[in-house]
Amino acid sequence: MSETRVVVEVMLKPEILDPQGRAVKGAFARLGFEGVADIRQGKRFELTIEGELTADRMAALETLAGTLLCNPVIEDYRIVSVEGAA
Amino acid sequence: MTSRIGVVTYPGSLDDRDAARAIRAAGGDPIALWHGDADLPDVAAVILPGGFSYGDYLRCGAIARFAPIMEQIVARANDGMPVLGICNGFQILCESHLLPGALTRNDHLHFICRDQTVRIETTNTAWTADFSAGQEIVIPLKNGEGGYIADDATLNMLEAEGRVVATYVGTNPNGSRRAIAGITNARGNVVGLMPHPEHAIDALTGPTTDGLPFFTSVLTSLLASR
Numbered sequence: 001m002s003e004t005r006v007v008v009e010v011m012l013k014p015e016i017l018d019p020q021g022r023a024v025k026g027a028f029a030r031l032g033f034e035g036v037a038d039i040r041q042g043k044r045f046e047l048t049i050e051g052e053l054t055a056d057r058m059a060a061l062e063t064l065a066g067t068l069l070c071n072p073v074i075e076d077y078r079i080v081s082v083e084g085a086a
Numbered sequence: 087m088t089s090r091i092g093v094v095t096y097p098g099s100l101d102d103r104d105a106a107r108a109i110r111a112a113g114g115d116p117i118a119l120w121h122g123d124a125d126l127p128d129v130a131a132v133i134l135p136g137g138f139s140y141g142d143y144l145r146c147g148a149i150a151r152f153a154p155i156m157e158q159i160v161a162r163a164n165d166g167m168p169v170l171g172i173c174n175g176f177q178i179l180c181e182s183h184l185l186p187g188a189l190t191r192n193d194h195l196h197f198i199c200r201d202q203t204v205r206i207e208t209t210n211t212a213w214t215a216d217f218s219a220g221q222e223i224v225i226p227l228k229n230g231e232g233g234y235i236a237d238d239a240t241l242n243m244l245e246a247e248g249r250v251v252a253t254y255v256g257t258n259p260n261g262s263r264r265a266i267a268g269i270t271n272a273r274g275n276v277v278g279l280m281p282h283p284e285h286a287i288d289a290l291t292g293p294t295t296d297g298l299p300f301f302t303s304v305l306t307s308l309l310a311s312r
Binding site for chain 1: 144145148152180181186187190191192193194195235236237261
């Protein structure tokens with residue numbers, strides 16, 4: 001059976017404060033790595049989808065990416081890659 | 087039956103029993119609801135309790151929003167049924183788009199647990215009718231992701247329409263925009279609240295009994311709307 005691998009990234013919108021990214025940035029400075037202007041922390045989803053990823057299923061996937069995987073009030077999603085599509 | 091108030095238990099809910107106890111203390115009949123049931127029994131109002139839900143993976147309340155019980159709760163809420171979401175319940179209401187905005191990690195990144203002074207900003211909701219406007223109360227606040235955020239247009243709209251239900255008094259405990267502790271929908275039947283009134287209904291176990299009017303308010307509102 002054919003498989004398609006889809007990678008979705010979710011990031012906080014630029015205007016939303018990211019306290020976790022800020023804390024990681026603080027750790028960089030403490031560990032002696034200077035010059036980090038900003039760190040933003042996000043999420044990466046790797047989906048392995050069985051069968052053909054038709055246009056309809058891709059549209060349904062986009063809907064779920066925009067409702068379940070991200071909260072559009074504070075986050076944006078991006079489909080990073082689609083591999084193995086027929 | 088206007089005194090039957092449902093309390094949903096999700097996998098990870100902590101405060102469902104205290105919410106049921108608060109309903110009983112106010113004179114209502116708490117009805118236990120299960121997240122996995124698609125049918126909503128005969129209840130006049132619903133409380134989404136605090137704690138956690140589905141591990142709060144993705145975001146707090148993000149998966150709970152799609153729980154089978156939520157479909158009917160959202161539909162009934164849009165028809166005017168009173169719904170109160172406390173803490174994780176507030177997060178679920180925002181994820182469900184019954185309330186605008188979102189709740190994010192506390193700006194200082196620490197979990198917070200303390201008795202918090204809160205000002206009741208409007209009595210024009212199903213859940214705050216028994217307070218007086220401007221009344222200051224002390225109830226527990228305990229959250230890791232209680233920072234209320236929305237864009238400026240939404241915040242201005244909430245303030246202009248009198249939909250800010252409660253604000254934090256003194257130091258902002260979690261970075262919430264405009265010190266917002268709770269909001270309501272346009273109709274005033276859906277209220278989300280980050281602090282916990284259900285833990286402040288009994289002098290033996292709570293800092294005060296200041297939380298009780300949230301639960302008597304809904305019974306009053308339901309009687310008035312019969």
